[in-house]
Amino acid sequence: NKAVCKLSVSLKQFVVHDALPTVYYIPDFISEDEESYLLQQVYRSPKTKWTQLSGRRLQNWGGLPHPKGMVAEKIPDWLQTYCEKVSSLGAFNGQTANHVLVNEYKQGEGIMPHEDGPLYHPTVTTISLGSHTLLDFYAPVSCLEGDAPQTEENRYLFSLLVKPRSLLILQDEMYQQLLHGIQARAQDTLTDKVANLSAAGGEPGKTLIRDTRVSLTIRHVPKVIKAKLILGRK
Numbered sequence: 001n002k003a004v005c006k007l008s009v010s011l012k013q014f015v016v017h018d019a020l021p022t023v024y025y026i027p028d029f030i031s032e033d034e035e036s037y038l039l040q041q042v043y044r045s046p047k048t049k050w051t052q053l054s055g056r057r058l059q060n061w062g063g064l065p066h067p068k069g070m071v072a073e074k075i076p077d078w079l080q081t082y083c084e085k086v087s088s089l090g091a092f093n094g095q096t097a098n099h100v101l102v103n104e105y106k107q108g109e110g111i112m113p114h115e116d117g118p119l120y121h122p123t124v125t126t127i128s129l130g131s132h133t134l135l136d137f138y139a140p141v142s143c144l145e146g147d148a149p150q151t152e153e154n155r156y157l158f159s160l161l162v163k164p165r166s167l168l169i170l171q172d173e174m175y176q177q178l179l180h181g182i183q184a185r186a187q188d189t190l191t192d193k194v195a196n197l198s199a200a201g202g203e204p205g206k207t208l209i210r211d212t213r214v215s216l217t218i219r220h221v222p223k224v225i226k227a228k229l230i231l232g233r234k
């Protein structure tokens with residue numbers, strides 16, 4: 001775990017230099033028309049496709065990732081297009097994304113700091129629709145030394161501003177070693193803790209009011225199995 005802790009410290013320094021090694025932020029990755037189209041498709045999906053969680057709801061497309069392998073389900077064309085578009089950037093080492101999570105956050109909602117786990121290729125790509133948000137990054141609990149209480153505040157490292165229509169790509173240590181989350185807030189005040197402030201066109205001190213944000217988290221699940229094989233699982 002020591003290497004992880006060192007890494008967090010060095011990432012802290014990168015914040016100041018506005019240059020994180022494995023973060024790519026692409027503003028206006030999609031057009032306003034594409035954004036409206038995607039939102040329309042998300043809200044046109046059957047009600048049963050939504051899972052309500054505390055503080056957000058989500059749609060899962062492509063199958064449920066499982067340690068024994070994901071039974072792949074066809075991704076609808078309106079999402080498949082973007083799986084291919086993102087994959088063609090080389091985000092998944094030549095593989096094509098086969099899994100999409102659609103998260104919806106109403107104003108004031110968020111997601112607790114977490115790791116995405118080992119079932120995915122260590123790259124996460126996110127298209128934001130409808131609103132900006134701040135994605136916050138945290139050091140793992142094991143990295144705090146001495147008597148410092150392991151509060152969220154003490155583990156907080158920096159944030160990334162994601163604007164609507166942007167694509168965010170996180171790879172390697174950014175993805176594997178740090179926790180990420182979104183504070184349940186109705187508005188965000190930009191500070192120098194926002195590592196991509198200039199790339200995202202933000203101004204320090206400015207307050208951005210959140211609206212409903214829908215995010216498309218596009219990933220590659222390497223381990224896929226045929227439906228037949230699952231019969232033996234239970």
Ligand SMILES: O=C(O)CCC(=O)C(=O)O
Nearest residue numbers: 101103111116126215217
């Ligand atoms: O909405 C986002 O950008 C983050 C979603 C996320 O972290 C997740 O679904 O695991």
Ligand SMILES: [Fe+2]
Nearest residue numbers: 114115116180
């Ligand atoms: Fe996540």
